Amino acid sequence: MNVIEQKVSFKNHHVCLKDNVEIFTKQLFYSLFDESYYQENVTSIEDRFIKIASKLSIENPKELWSEYQTKFSSVRAQLDQDALAAEQNDPAAKSLEEIYLAYPGFHAIAIYRLSHELFKLNVPILPRMMSEYAHGLTGTDIHPGAMIGNSFFIDHATGIVIGETSVIKDHVKIYQGVTLGGLQVKKSLSCTKRHPTIENNVTIYANATILGGDVIVGANSIIGANVCLIVSIPENSILTYKKEFKIRTTTVW
Numbered sequence: 381m382n383v384i385e386q387k388v389s390f391k392n393h394h395v396c397l398k399d400n401v402e403i404f405t406k407q408l409f410y411s412l413f414d415e416s417y418y419q420e421n422v423t424s425i426e427d428r429f430i431k432i433a434s435k436l437s438i439e440n441p442k443e444l445w446s447e448y449q450t451k452f453s454s455v456r457a458q459l460d461q462d463a464l465a466a467e468q469n470d471p472a473a474k475s476l477e478e479i480y481l482a483y484p485g486f487h488a489i490a491i492y493r494l495s496h497e498l499f500k501l502n503v504p505i506l507p508r509m510m511s512e513y514a515h516g517l518t519g520t521d522i523h524p525g526a527m528i529g530n531s532f533f534i535d536h537a538t539g540i541v542i543g544e545t546s547v548i549k550d551h552v553k554i555y556q557g558v559t560l561g562g563l564q565v566k567k568s569l570s571c572t573k574r575h576p577t578i579e580n581n582v583t584i585y586a587n588a589t590i591l592g593g594d595v596i597v598g599a600n601s602i603i604g605a606n607v608c609l610i611v612s613i614p615e616n617s618i619l620t621y622k623k624e625f626k627i628r629t630t631t632v633w
Contacts, residue, residue: 543561547577559589578597
């Protein structure tokens, strides 16, 4: 089979949709925080959604869009709480406006909350494409199926992975490099809870790893940097990782 015949035989997966999804996601993000922008662009955003939906064989895109629009006010309300959490918890934050305009963690949360609403409406593929766009921008990989409560704060963003069946409750703070993952990677586990539950007011510091669908991190706990956790812990726990090392000095003769 020559090269042309091979190309003809390939199934069309509409990979060019990536560009359209990026624009759509960016427009949604802008619209949440700028009413004038939303009013000027709402028709083009809807048209883009319908175009994307048709390429993905999503049924009843107009009805879906109408229902999706009703979620925007609640998403904005949640994001305002997330922004406040960032301002109140990050000593480097000089203003609330800085959070909205310059914090990659907040940007990742915003796109997660938008994609999560589509996920709840059983829209296929598009929510994952939106989350991958955010992943590329911010270095934060939040599956749209994760369940995340109010006043969520991500500091520094880079390298964070939050799996599909993760449950994160209210007032949780997560730092760079944190993984909420599964203990096993098996296709047979796709319909089970594979990722941990994080209760209220938990802080998880840099590069900590928490694995397993049965794992529950109790409320008000602190998970220190570099901790690897595969068992549940009670409320008010403090876990730290200690690595012994020696510092040697050289003698100058």
